Amino acid sequence: MWDKYPFIREEVAALEEYILEKFPREGEFLDLVSKNVINSGGKRLRPVLAILSAMFGDYSREKIFPVAAALETLHTATLIHDDIIDNAETRRGQPSVFSKHGINMAVYTGDYLLVKALLLLSEAGLPTEKLKDIAKAMEALCLGEVEQYLSRHRLITPREYLKRIMRKTGILLSASCALGAFVTGCPEEQVRLLGRFGMYFGTAFQIRDDLLDLEATDANAPEIGKPVVNDLKEGIVTIPVILAIRKNDTLREQVQNYFEGMGDVRNIVAGVMRSGGHEEARRLRDRYIDKCLHILEKLPSAEHRKVMEDSVLWLQEEVQPIPA
Amino acid sequence: MWDKYPFIREEVAALEEYILEKFPREGEFLDLVSKNVINSGGKRLRPVLAILSAMFGDYSREKIFPVAAALETLHTATLIHDDIIDNAETRRGQPSVFSKHGINMAVYTGDYLLVKALLLLSEAGLPTEKLKDIAKAMEALCLGEVEQYLSRHRLITPREYLKRIMRKTGILLSASCALGAFVTGCPEEQVRLLGRFGMYFGTAFQIRDDLLDLEATDANAPEIGKPVVNDLKEGIVTIPVILAIRKNDTLREQVQNYFEGMGDVRNIVAGVMRSGGHEEARRLRDRYIDKCLHILEKLPSAEHRKVMEDSVLWLQEEVQPIPA
Numbered sequence A, B: 001m002w003d004k005y006p007f008i009r010e011e012v013a014a015l016e017e018y019i020l021e022k023f024p025r026e027g028e029f030l031d032l033v034s035k036n037v038i039n040s041g042g043k044r045l046r047p048v049l050a051i052l053s054a055m056f057g058d059y060s061r062e063k064i065f066p067v068a069a070a071l072e073t074l075h076t077a078t079l080i081h082d083d084i085i086d087n088a089e090t091r092r093g094q095p096s097v098f099s100k101h102g103i104n105m106a107v108y109t110g111d112y113l114l115v116k117a118l119l120l121l122s123e124a125g126l127p128t129e130k131l132k133d134i135a136k137a138m139e140a141l142c143l144g145e146v147e148q149y150l151s152r153h154r155l156i157t158p159r160e161y162l163k164r165i166m167r168k169t170g171i172l173l174s175a176s177c178a179l180g181a182f183v184t185g186c187p188e189e190q191v192r193l194l195g196r197f198g199m200y201f202g203t204a205f206q207i208r209d210d211l212l213d214l215e216a217t218d219a220n221a222p223e224i225g226k227p228v229v230n231d232l233k234e235g236i237v238t239i240p241v242i243l244a245i246r247k248n249d250t251l252r253e254q255v256q257n258y259f260e261g262m263g264d265v266r267n268i269v270a271g272v273m274r275s276g277g278h279e280e281a282r283r284l285r286d287r288y289i290d291k292c293l294h295i296l297e298k299l300p301s302a303e304h305r306k307v308m309e310d311s312v313l314w315l316q317e318e319v320q321p322i323p324a
Helices: A006-020 A029-039 A045-054 A061-085 A097-123 A128-150 A158-183 A188-215 A239-245 A249-259 A265-274 A277-297 A303-314 B006-020 B029-039 B045-054 B061-085 B097-123 B128-150 B158-183 B188-215 B239-245 B249-259 B265-274 B277-297 B303-314
Strands: none
Touching (some): A006 A029, A006 A045, A006 A061, A029 A061, A029 B128, A045 A158, A045 A188, A061 A097, A061 A128, A061 A158, A061 B097, A097 B061, A128 A158, A128 B097, A158 A188, A158 A239, A188 A239, A188 A277, A188 A303, A265 A277, A277 A303, B006 B029, B006 B061, B045 B061, B045 B188, B045 B303, B061 B128, B158 B188, B158 B239, B188 B239, B188 B277, B188 B303, B239 B249, B239 B277, B277 B303
C-alpha cells in the first residue's frame, strides 16, 4: 500500500525491524509466534498515520518509533483475540494464531502483545495525559467490540452504527494521528486537527470495509483475505444493509429471517443493492472522505500531506473482481 | 484474611469501593461483568502488600489507590484468561466468566480489565521507569504462564520450577511492594528491600499453593475453591513432586505413566508423601519465609510491619481438612 512512496516505505521497513527487535528471544515460543504474526504483513495503517502526522513536526525515528511500534503491536493483539471470537481460520492469508496454535496460545499471545505495547509506551516517555488518551482509545475499542458482539442478529440504527465504528476503529486511529503529531512537537492546533482527521479516516475506512465485505465474491475474496459476506453470516448488520432496510420493509424482514436461519444471504445482498444501500453507504463514506481532505487543506502543504491525501482517496477505490 | 486488622480492613473496603467506581456504566455489559468478578472476593494480596509497603512512607490513599487498584485489576484480568486455559468452571466459589458467559466474553473481559489497569496506571502519574517495571512484571507473567503451558507433561528441575514461579508470581508481587513503597516516598533502600520481600513472599506463596493442591481432598476442596490435585491432572509437576522424584525412580516412572494416561493420581500423591516430597517442599517454603522475616527485621518496627510478619507466617499454616 505504501510502495509508491519510497520515503514511507523506508520508514515502514525500519519500523518493522524495530518492532521485531523487541522479540529477540530465540528460545521463547511467545517471541517466535509474535514475530511471525508481525512479519505476516498488514497495511500498518496506525503506525503509518502516526508517522505521517509526526512529519508535520520535528520528525525523528527516535521520537515516533516507540509510539508507532506500540500502536501496531496493540492492533496485532486485538486481531489475534478477534480471530478467537470470529473462529477465523486465516488472517492476512496465513493461518491465524488461533487455528495454528489453538485458543489457549491465541489468548496468551494476544495478552503478551498487549503487554509489549505497554512496554513500548513506557519507553516512549509520554506524559500521563497522552498515555491516558491511548488507554481511553483501547477502552473504547473493547466496549465497541463487545457491543457489536452482544448486538449480533439485531438491526441497529445508523446512529448506533456510527457510535460503534468510532469506538471500534475511529478513536484509536484518532489517537494514532494526534500522538504522532504530539511527539514531534507540532502546535496544539495541528495535534487537534490530526486527531479529528484520524477519527474521520477511521469512519470512512470502516464503511469501505463494510462495502468490501458485501461486494466480495468467491473470485476476489482471496484478495481481501476473508470469507465473503462474513459480517451478515456472523449476524452483524453493516451500513449498506442498515441504510437499505430503512425504507424497505420486505428486506428488513428478509434480514431478520436470515438471522433466524431462513433464506439465502445472496438474496439479501441483491436486495441491498437494489434498494440503493451500497450507493447510500458510498455517499456516507464520501462525506467522511471530504471531511478528511478538508482538514488536510488546513495543514501545511508537504510531501507527507500528499501521501495522506492519496490514502484518503484510496478509501474510495472499488475492489476489482479478479477475472476468472 | 485481613479481618483481624481493622486498619487494613478499612483500606481494603475503601479500595474496593474505589475500584468499583471505575466501572460505573449501568448499560455496559463489560462494566457489569467486571464489577461482578471484582466483587466476588479474593485475598487482594497484591494491593494489600502494596498498601502495607506504602505505609513505610508518607501514606495517603490518593497516592496508593491508583496503583493498588491497577494491580488488583491486572490480577483479575489474568485470572479470567487463566480460567479459559484451565477450562475452569468456578473461581472463588462462583461460576467463572468463562463458564457463565463463554470463551468470547472471557477473552473480552480479560482484555478490558487489562486496559482498565493501564488506565489506572496512567492516572497514577508514575515515572516512566516505574511504569516499565510493571510492564516488565506483566511480560514475565505471560512468559511464565506460557512456559508452564508448553511444558505440560514434562518433568522439570527445581531450578526450572523456581524460575517459573518467580515469573508467574514473584515478579508482580515484588513490583507491588516496591511500587507501594515508592509512591509514598520511601528511601530507595526500603523500596529495594520491599521489592525483594515481594519476590520471596511470592515464591513461598506459590510453594504453599502447590502443597495445598496436593493436600486437598474432596472434603476440604470447597474451602480452597478448586478441584483436588488439579496441577497433576493438568500435566503440571509442582515442587513436592519435583523434589520427591529426584531420588525415587519408581515414582518418576509413575508420574510419567500418569501423564501418558495410566495409573491413579492418588498413588502418586501417596508416593510423593512417602518419599518426603511434602516435607522437603515445606522446608523450601520455610527458607523463603525466613528470608521474608529477615528483610522485615531491617525495616522500621510498626503496626503494618507486624501485619506483614503475620501474613508471612500465615504461609506456614496447614489447611485443616473439614470434618466429614
